[in-house]
Amino acid sequence: MSFTGLAIRIAVPNPKIESLDRFLFVGPHPDDLEIGAGATAAKLAAQGKKVCFLICMDGRFGDGASNGVKGDALAALRMEEARKSAAVLGVTDVRFLNLCDGNGYDQRELVRGVAGVIGDFQPDIVFGPDPESRSESHADHLNTGAAVRELACFSPYGGIMEKNYGAKAAPVKAAAYYMTARPNEFVKTKGFKKKQFEALECHKSQYPAGCAELDSLKLYLNLRSAEFGARRFCRAAEGFRVYNVTTMHCLPEAGE
Numbered sequence: 001m002s003f004t005g006l007a008i009r010i011a012v013p014n015p016k017i018e019s020l021d022r023f024l025f026v027g028p029h030p031d032d033l034e035i036g037a038g039a040t041a042a043k044l045a046a047q048g049k050k051v052c053f054l055i056c057m058d059g060r061f062g063d064g065a066s067n068g069v070k071g072d073a074l075a076a077l078r079m080e081e082a083r084k085s086a087a088v089l090g091v092t093d094v095r096f097l098n099l100c101d102g103n104g105y106d107q108r109e110l111v112r113g114v115a116g117v118i119g120d121f122q123p124d125i126v127f128g129p130d131p132e133s134r135s136e137s138h139a140d141h142l143n144t145g146a147a148v149r150e151l152a153c154f155s156p157y158g159g160i161m162e163k164n165y166g167a168k169a170a171p172v173k174a175a176a177y178y179m180t181a182r183p184n185e186f187v188k189t190k191g192f193k194k195k196q197f198e199a200l201e202c203h204k205s206q207y208p209a210g211c212a213e214l215d216s217l218k219l220y221l222n223l224r225s226a227e228f229g230a231r232r233f234c235r236a237a238e239g240f241r242v243y244n245v246t247t248m249h250c251l252p253e254a255g256e
Helices: 003-011 032-046 071-089 107-121 139-154 158-165 193-201 212-231
Strands: 022-027 050-057 093-099 125-129 174-178 185-188 237-244
Touching: 022 032, 022 107, 022 139, 032 050, 032 071, 032 125, 032 185, 032 193, 032 212, 032 237, 050 071, 050 107, 050 139, 071 093, 071 193, 093 107, 107 139, 107 158, 125 139, 139 158, 139 174, 185 212, 193 212, 212 237
Parallel strands: 022 050, 022 125, 050 093, 125 174
Antiparallel strands: 174 237, 185 237
């Protein structure tokens, strides 16, 4: 990190995630939020925070283990699984944009849909997948992250939100990106990994009992949690790349 980047972090620190009250987690598909931030969401819900899940795409093409269920039927099944999974994490406010899986939508429709939920829910912080991950190639993930990035900057401005998105302004203080290789903020999650895994197991159309892919995913999440925990001298943590309303605008060193 450059001297300028360090100076920015000291002068304009990110808000501590757990100090905030209202959290909007925006996920591309059913199961992405559980993978990227499930333990954090469970911890926040257990603290009595206001947590909302927004799932943008309907997952109709994620049929790897759906036993022949496809199309509208699979989309409906995955919506039901998403609600059950969120309930395991303690999240009862679950919303859906029902956009067609696999980039089958207009990006502006996605942005307007997310903007509407931001205006209605009034979050302090918005979570999305990292739109700058070097390895990520799934358009739905990149598009969702880009929507969160755009709206995190514009959400406090009533005129822009109304004119561009037909949505209300919201006092968003920061954007937090999950599924990132460059975290700068961490949430200690000891005691909440079990909830995360139980939530993932609700997505039976994707991860049936005994599924080797689910076992591999759990191993990855355990390794990632231990690595992030070690950075904060604890046993388990989830990491996020966080920018506040100052560092997300005109300060490129804040992204180092």
